[in-house]
Amino acid sequence: MNADLPGVLTDYLNHVRVERGLSPNTVAAYRRDLTRYLTFLEGRGITTAAEVTTVDISEFVQELSDTQAASSVARHVVSVRNLHAFAADEGIAGENPASEVSPPKLAARLPKALSVDEVTRILDAPNRGTIAGLRDAALLELLYGTGARVSEVCGLDVDEVRVALFEPEAGLRLRGKGGKDRVVPLGSYAARAVNDYLVRARPTLAQASARPDPALLLNQRGHRFSRQSAWGAIRSAAEGAGVTTEVSPHSLRHSFATHLLDGGADLRVVQELLGHSSVATTQIYTLVTIEHLREVHAAAHPRAR
Missing domain, CATH: 1.10.150.130 (Tyrosine recombinase, N-terminal domain)
Structure with a gap:
């Protein structure tokens, strides 16, 4: 050593x-x-x-x-x-000299959730009459439909997704941080978008490479779609939808969690779907919903201001 x-x-x-x-x-x-x-x-x-x-x-x-x-x-x-x-x-040094050094306290920042209308417009933005549009639609529907991280969606292989399509009760297996897998439901919108992409777009993209790539999402060269390319596709969809706030892959993940809680989902269920190891991480989304209630109350109640 x-x-x-x-x-x-x-x-x-x-x-x-x-x-x-x-x-x-x-x-x-x-x-x-x-x-x-x-x-x-x-x-x-x-x-x-x-x-x-x-x-x-x-x-x-x-x-x-x-x-x-x-x-x-x-x-x-x-x-x-x-x-x-x-x-x-490893016995290279004695006690950890950094154990007493504390990181600076971070101000609590609420995740930026999009409204349901904004998300719908973004998901509808890709031109599904094109190869790239079908792929981008599948990407967006998977991100919002499952709450997955962009790395998890880009890391999916086509055979893994086919299992979820043909056996819906099995769910979609996502490979999370630190090698922790979780299984999430694949909703009908995401399943339809992925199936359309597999039938009408992926075979054409796959032909661009001499060596078959197992990835679900492929770029124009027939290789695995990168996180950077996914960011570009999401930004392009947001611009096409006329959404002026900054949108990232995490925006869709945050919106997934917030909309579930707004709809009455249990916090523990959302924790499992997001793949958080601690419910404390998920609790930040309860602050988002409270902030939303505060805004509605201030705008609608005659004695709120």
Whole structure:
């Protein structure tokens, strides 16, 4: 096991990638944060994990706070804390010097949910008379219909979705964060959009590549549709729908959760559908619905203002 900091970082990234099964995007985020941290330590002449003190880490956090948003600083603190916990567990260093360093408190931010009308307009925006439009419609219906993360939808393989189409009672299996799978219902709108895409669009897209790709959603070259391409398709649909607020894949996920709760769904059910490990994460959506009630009350009640 390497004792120098670059070696510890390499071993740690291999650990989270192989043993913990974190996604390539998460591993890349850890690498960016921790490379910045190691550069800071290098400037202080620190080359091994055993040399790092709580003061060093606190001053790194302070330096970040001068230029970075609180959310970015908090993410760095978590990354640093996990790196030193790994070093301690592997016997490379003593106790974790980052365990007493707290991330900055984040202001509670309500997720931005779209109205049902806005979502409907976005879902109807793709031109379903075109190959790309059929694919984008399937993407959008899956995101809003299941509450999936964009990475989960882009990660679907065609055979997995065919199971959900032909055996609706089996549901659609999504591969969530940290390798945690969950099964969600596939509604009729999403099922219809996916089936139309499979019959009328995917065979044409698949012909663009010499090697068959198992992915459900394909790009013009016949390869798996990327998260970046999905973002572009969603923004294009929002513009076509005349929705002026900023729309992202998470907007559809937030709207899925908010509309379920507005319709009377149990919080625990929404937690399961979203794949949250803790109900506390899901509870933020109850604040959204309360805020909505407050707005309606203020607009409609003669003595509310």
